[in-house]
Amino acid sequence: MLFDAAGFWRTSRQDGSLITQTAGQTDIRAVNLAVVLGHLRREAPCSRAAIAAATGLNKATVTSIVGDLIDRRLVRETQQTRNQVGRPATLLVLDGSAYAAIGLELSAHGLAALAYDTAGDQVLRWHRTGPGADARPGKAIAALAALARRAISTVESSGRQVLGITVGVPGLVDHAGVVVLAAGLDWHDVPLEAELRTALRRPDIPLHVGNDATLGALAEHTYGRRAGSADLVHVTGDTGIGAGIIVGGRLVQGNLGYAGEIGHLRMVPDGPECGCGRSGCLEALASLPAILRRTDTDPDLDPHLQLDTLIRRADSGEPSVTKVLTEAGSQLGYGLGTLVNLLDPAAIILGGGYARLAPYLLPALTRSLAEASVAPTADGRVVEASTLAGDAVSLGGVAQAFATLSAGKLPAPA
């Protein structure tokens, strides 16, 4: 829960009194557009006149906005009429299948692509292994660009326009789409967004690069079992440990785009060395690679097989594996306790590999979370496994591309 901190009578302190300041100009067109779209989503089919009456907007404004929506093939007219008396009005309906959004994921294990259209139909869903955690950035970017080109071509040959492409990466991503640090990929300052844009040669398609955990949280908030929960956290530990954070229904990205880095919380003063150069970080104790290492899982296996093997050993009650998973759950619970004390979320979703390990992690995790948490009772706070399987990050990419529409920003006309 939150309220708008920017007071209407925003004032500044000067000589002990407060002086009224000028607020920034609101983009009224975008606000009106969002209002019209919102009305159509709830009430369509409906007429332009009905929209004007319900929203308080004047008819010329509604007509102009609807014209833009029709030009963009987001809305179309139907010949059906609702009223039996009076002059029949042409009704408007949402036009669902003209656009699709593409979400891509780059991880240490491989690449994924997912596309949905505005009607909610899945257009494509691909996974491929490689280019591998030790690949040079150039090779990974070439592979991503090839996948993106194939996805664009598939969407366009189905008669849909690409609304946008968002790529999720396991690392710190700044607002310009530079991967400042991705320890699991050994990337430093890779201008992924710019290079991908150059490689694609499609300046007409909005392209964004974001943090994987952040996009995972957006997917959970939009499509997951706790969809709509205003205060939600999505945690993954497949390479580093990252948290995607939704506060008051909005994604927290931070001033520079670096929010959600829970992995380097110092848990043990002289703990194991971390990839970041410190020691005793949560990531060094409880990430999936740390768990696999501590259970002597064969590192030459395919990553999915490593996890399968680990789960088989845990299922058979192998004490050394149970011990490692209990310890990891406990550390993760303490780490999440800090996050809970700072942000008080309603739901914590365990994503990626953590989702499959949840049955073994949760008992110790829940105990240490309760111990570390200041709030006297959990009061219905949920900690549970993601139901989005391996798709959360790419699905978050799809959701981000769609989200621009909700802000009243229309795609360029085809």
Next chain:
Amino acid sequence: MLFDAAGFWRTSRQDGSLITQTAGQTDIRAVNLAVVLGHLRREAPCSRAAIAAATGLNKATVTSIVGDLIDRRLVRETQQTRNQVGRPATLLVLDGSAYAAIGLELSAHGLAALAYDTAGDQVLRWHRTGPGADARPGKAIAALAALARRAISTVESSGRQVLGITVGVPGLVDHAGVVVLAAGLDWHDVPLEAELRTALRRPDIPLHVGNDATLGALAEHTYGRRAGSADLVHVTGDTGIGAGIIVGGRLVQGNLGYAGEIGHLRMVPDGPECGCGRSGCLEALASLPAILRRTDTDPDLDPHLQLDTLIRRADSGEPSVTKVLTEAGSQLGYGLGTLVNLLDPAAIILGGGYARLAPYLLPALTRSLAEASVAPTADGRVVEASTLAGDAVSLGGVAQAFATLSAGKLPAPA
């Protein structure tokens, strides 16, 4: 920075495809009211017709909204006209002095009251000591109610209407205004808002109780030196250590209202005992009471004198004092490093007693913050003392009462 996570085409997963869902009904009247008020703040004096033309709202809607604003004495008509040709239009101006908002603070040291009117003029500013940290809740509530009554009477006898009263308290406050836990006051589950409402017998005046650090952050965001900074944290340690958090221009309160509890971050496994029952918490090491205790400051002195004495000793370079302040700064820096990793704020403001101690805390604090922070460089992140002196909490109460206006919620007509 953040973007709206609620995608326009919000859909839910079912059988592998996404189905369009119905969104909640927007309060279009409040949106339109905020749009009209926003236009008036930027452009007044202006006519109703000019507002309609600029906002796209129809004239009947604008007329109705302006009527409400005039009824509430937020706007008034003037006889001056802008156009030299055509029929003269009556112009509208903002009416600044009809309302005042009251902010109250309850701390272990005493009570404070502050009121400003909508024109930005200070109506009152009071401080009083007592009822003391060891007073029973009933006594404190009676003292607060007496102060609130005096403030209401002062505002009303000046011809202004009270827009709202917000009370800041150093503890966990839920959304119903129950002080669930205030360790520094030894309060547990005190229904402060309900009891104060009963004591005041003024159901016409909106009354809210909030966390002190949260209100401090709102004051910094609205009136402080970093006013308008979208991602800002305000930290105080006068009783417990609390963080008020602004993310994307909005206050973070959490699902239950418990956000910002940075004080119980576990810093040292076997550190000093904390009031919460754990040991090694940040609060037990770096809060103002911990600092005063560790420097053997006379606990029988008035709290302000204790701080004065401490600062005098630090100024004279007394090694035991310098050592304690350096250690506290260092622990605080590590704790804030965790917050920075999770939220990536642009500015961290040291409030309350920390503001005066900032020169002694900041060198070690800045070092350990940089060490704990994942982001490779600070890139202009600011850590500095508050300029709002002791008024941040009550000023935040004033800001909160004004903030309801920005959401398009009007006060009841007088």
